[in-house]
Amino acid sequence: MKDREFQSPFGVDNNPREIAWRLGRSRREFLRDVAGLALGGTLLSASPFLRGEAAAKKRKVIVVTFGGGARDQETFAPEGQENIPNMLRELAPQSSFFTRVTNQGILGHYVATASLATGVYETLNNFSAIPPEHPTVFEYFRKDLKRPLSDAWVVAPSNGFNRIGESNARSYGPGLGARVVLPKHLLSAAASGGISDYDHLVRDNYETPLYTPQIGGGEFELQQLEMILKLSVDDFMAHARTISSPDELSMFIVKRLMKQESPSLLWITMHDIDIAHSGAYSLYVDAIRRTDRLCAELWKAVQNEPEYAGNTTLFILPDFGRDADEDAGGNGFQHHRTGDAASRTTWMMALGAGVREGVVFDRPMQSIDLVPSLGAILGFSPAQSQGRPIQELL
Secondary structure, three states: OOOOOOOOOOOOOOOHHHHHHHHHHHHHHHHHHHOOOEEOOOOOOOOOOOOOHHHHHHOEEEEEEEOOOOOHHHOOOHHHHHHOHHHHHHHHHHEEEEEEEEOOOOOOHHHHHHHHHHOOOOOOOOOOOOOOOOOOHHHHHHHHHOOOHHHEEEEOOOHHHOOOOOOOOOOOOOOOOOEEEOHHHHHHHHHOOOHHHHHHHHOOOOOOOOOOOOOOOOHHHHHHHHHHOOOOHHHHHHHHOOOOOHHHHHHHHHHHHHHHOOOOEEEEEEOHHHHHHHOOHHHHHHHHHHHHHHHHHHHHHHHHOOOOOOOEEEEEEEOOOOOOOOOOOOOHHHOOOOOOHHHHEEEEEEEEOOOOOOEEEOOOEEHHHHHHHHHHHHOOOOOOOOOOOOHHHO
8 A cells, every 4th residue: 555645743733732633633544545444433342351360460460661752753643653663553453542632741761660660740850869759550550450560560771760650659669669670770770780782782861961860780680581581690691692672681581581471561661763863864763663673572472371371461653753944942852841832742552452453533631631541440549649530431
């Protein structure tokens, strides 16, 4: 099928709501034409989710976020489709695809991910190693459902995310969060001082040189590697030598976690796309293509793992977008500083157990709606979340 000419959403009318609507409509029309998705209505049949205590105990959820965001021009616009062949041809047709997800909070990688994980627009300093103020999805999940520590995990390639697993909220916080794996800490511990050979894997922050968390490893990281992941230091280092990306290292850890621990709630934040801050467009596009491939690899791993096959719901969404080329106050693909509609309007796909396949929804929703939706799916109550459950998933 010949691609339709992409009509830029940035025309004479620069009203943010109008631009957001045009962005969502462009995604919807493109997906209907190329991926064959049908337009979902507001009135839907009963949810395909299996109900009951036994089904709930087996149900698993995996969330993948794109740190730093990606624009339509390089993804779901016709000129960007070559960068996302797996999401477009394999994942989207199996998904419920939401075209208009807005982030109305602070557009920083850590703070935006914290907002996604709490269902509240957090206001913490994006460049500070502090926990979220409000309870995280992991704390709600573990406290309400009385789940063990081994059942909720976060894998984050950025070392600044070491506090994302649990908040300092009253009645939650210490002891009720998720275990956090920082692959760069694992690599540092395993390298035993020879980290200079892996500089390409330990670069932590592309946005500002003022925030460079200490990359260190120790006995705890090695225990994670050997006792939890059941992976020898030699095997881990051998794998690290064969890859070129922190996200590839993260996905390697994710697959080991799925095999060894089989957590019911698994959260992965990708970080490679944030290399756009360096100003190298080619590296930004390469990162999008890699993220696309890794998402497909993860979905294949879900199908191949007995504990996950048939009972897992996968959510994929960027934390926000990036500046539009047409915005005089921005830097195009390089940054997300303007807070314009292109920076705030993104998308989400959900696929797997309980999800209607091949449907696209273009009504507006917010990124903080994710946590209450996970609560409705998994059976916990996110009492302090400010989002709303996404009814199309329930």
